[in-house]
Amino acid sequence: MFSQVHYSPTFAAVFLATSLLSCSSEQTQNQAATEVPALPVVQVKQSSVTTYQEFAATLEGRVNVDIRPQVEGYLEKIYVDEGASVRKGQPLFRIDTRTYREQVGNADATLLSAKANLEKAALEVTRLTPLVENNVVSDVQLKAAQSAYAAAKANVEQAKSMLGNANVNLDRTLIKAPVSGFIGRLPYKAGSLVGRSEVQPLTTVSDVQEIYAYFSMSEVDFLRFTQQASGGSMADKIRKLPAVDLILADGKAYAQKGHVEMVSGQFDKTMGAISFRAVFPNSLGLLRSGITGRVRIPEHHSSVVLVPQEATFERQDRVFVFALADSNKVVSKPLQIVGKSGNYYLISKGIQPGDRIVHDGLDRLRDGDVIAPKPMATDSSHVAETL
Known part of the structure; x- marks a missing residue:
């Protein structure tokens, strides 16, 4: 015989409530699984941008002359002080006559x-x-x-x-300035015995009417320069370079622009770099030999695609974006970057002007995911011009 089970009304009510709650939770999970995320999307644009490359530089006067005695004797008189401005032919030292x-x-x-x-x-x-x-x-x-x-x-x-x-x-006991310029250090005092055999010069006179800024390019930068600079020969490429800026140690740009004038004939094997020289006018004498700065070379990019850096992600040392395809599906696309300007990448290949890319929430996406795009306005008119 089968025993008959009797359910109380209270038990039946609890069982029904539990069943309804379970169904509601399952329905919510299914709805969440099928819900399409709404993410901001931007349309990439094409623009003309000027970027800059900066190279550490050491400044030297156009002429730096070591002043050395040509006769031996006691230093009788010193006519100048350290840092003084002198003219060509002006007396500097007198040796006992x-x-x-x-x-x-x-x-x-x-x-x-x-x-x-x-x-x-x-x-x-x-x-x-x-x-x-x-x-x-x-x-x-x-x-x-x-x-x-x-x-x-x-x-x-x-x-x-x-x-x-x-x-x-x-x-020769009266030593005069061979060029106009500024006096360097004076290591000898009046009464010192000086002569041709001394290793250290009496002083150095720097002609700084023009200042030379020496800087170096790595092999990669040099190859990039030779490939992208206009002109046939190296001399032609240098001649066609635009005016360059000098950024001083305080981060401010020197008031007058200069130009690149010379390139070394070969690479320094120990440094893996090649030397350049930029020339800057210095009629007011504001620049001195020995100080440091950075030479900033402009490079104009016409009709390049700009992509916000926050809309990109890296994968295996490559930079990607999620582009919007048909049916609002996202597809990852690798980018070929030719430079960086402010918060934007300059793109030569990977996407085209007018393409839409996902701006935020990239970590939640996979290829083929469907999103609900939310148009997002961008303003590339204030692109910072620093490489």
């Missing part, structure tokens, strides 16, 4: 003696000449007198040379 004045005096005396001997030899030749012609004395005496005259004449020339050399050394 006493020794060199004595040398000039001795050389002058030697010259006077040589001239006296020359006159004596000339008189002897004059005296013997008619005697030889009249056969009074042998011509051997005349020839000896003529030889003595020639020797005396040579001694005069030698004495003149010695006097000239002594005067040159005396003049």
Whole structure:
């Protein structure tokens, strides 16, 4: 016999409520699974943008001349101070002149003696000449007198040379500026013994009417430059470069623009880089040798696609976007990036102007997912122009 089970009204009510709650939860989960996410979408645009490449640079004057003594002696006078502006030919140092004045005096005396001997030899030749012609004395005496005259004449020339050399050394005791510029450090003080053998110069004069900014490009940057710069030869490419800026250590741009003038003939193997030189006018002397900065080279990109960086994601060292396809399905597309301007990537391949891409919520998407696009306005007119 089967036993009959009797359910109380209370149990039946609880069972019914539980069943309804379970069905409601299952229905909510199914609805959530089929709900399409609403995500912001932007339409990529094409624009013309100027970007910049910056390279660390060291500044030097157009001419940097080490001032070294050409004679030895005690430093008697220093006419300038460190950092002073000097003109070409302006006195800088005076070396004790006493020794060199004595040398000039001795050389002058030697010259006077040589001239006296020359006159004596000339008189002897004059005296013997008619005697030889009249056969009074042998011509051997005349020839000896003529030889003595020639020797005396040579001694005069030698004495003149010695006097000239002594005067040159005396003049060298006053050291003048070979170029206009600014005085560097003064390591020697008055009373110091200086000479040609000293390793350290008396000072350095820097001509900074124009300033040279030396910077280097890596092999990658150099290849990129040769491929993208207009012009046939390297000289032509450099000549067609636009004016460049100099960013100083405080982050501010120097008031006057410069131009790239030279490129080194070969790569530095130890650094893996090649050197360039930019020239900047410096008539006011605001720039000095030895300071540092950054040379900023502009590059104009015409008709490039701009993509906000926040609308991209990386996968295996490549940058992708989720583009909107038919039926609002998303498809990941790799991008070929040619530069960066502010918060935007500059794209050459991967997407086209007018394509729509997902701006936010990329971490929740997979290829083939369907979304409900929410149009999002973008403004690429304020693209920052820094590479």
